[in-house]
Amino acid sequence: MKIAGNAIRPGMVLNYKDKLCVVVKTEHRTPGNLRAFNQVEMQDIVSGTKYNERFSASEMVERVRLEQKSYQYLYDEGEALVFMDDETYDQINIPKSLVGDQIDFLQPNMTVEIESHEGRPIGVSLPETVTMAIAETEPTVKGQTASGSYKPALLENGARVMVPPYLSEGERIVVRIADREYVERAKD
Known part of the structure; x- marks a missing residue:
């Protein structure tokens, strides 16, 4: 499916120079007395090569359906x-x-x-979040409540995340996979 160069958005997959590329970032620019263009950063899905290209509104590019x-x-x-x-x-x-x-x-x-x-x-x-058990962390200090400070914890799968100071070993927590951040205590 052909789309205009100014319709390119992050997450789209394009057929660029006979390669499948995922769009990482776009920025619409209108410099002074020149025509507007879309600055597109994309990455080849197979090789990982990054491309930085300009597309005008009149240019057509092939969007790939997955x-x-x-x-x-x-x-x-x-x-x-x-x-x-x-x-x-x-x-x-x-x-x-x-x-x-x-x-x-x-x-x-x-x-x-x-x-x-x-x-x-x-x-x-993968799913957005996953429930894991804390395998190792510093001991809980009595009287500590949820505050701005976090402590490191090692999960059962070997991943390291930062957790609130009141959590202890063996507790199950929900972790956001994309950025490896603590979300909440597991409700199970």
Whole structure:
């Protein structure tokens, strides 16, 4: 689908110079007596190469539609991860590199969204939050309440997060995966 250069937004996937690129950042600029343009920062999905390009409103670019489907994570198999389609029960292997640094939050039976283009997986999206137990942290000091200060904690999966001082080892907390931040105590 062709779109105008000024309609490009972050998160879109474009076919740029025969490469699939995800738009990271856009900025609409109108310099003095020149025509307005859209400054676009994008990254090649396969190689990771970054591009910084200008698109005018009259330029047309190819926007790529991705198929999204729910899969269930089964297990780790060396350099690949095995997922199962929720509807057909077909299993697929996906390289660990597609999950990136969020891989340590992947848990068995977790439902994820896998984006693919023409049948080839190009991205894995984990849920926004995950519930984990605190494996190790400094002891709780009596009388401490929720304040602006946080202390480091090691979770059961090996990830480090900052938690309020009143939490102790063994407690379950909700963590936002994208920025590895404490959200709240788990309600389970």
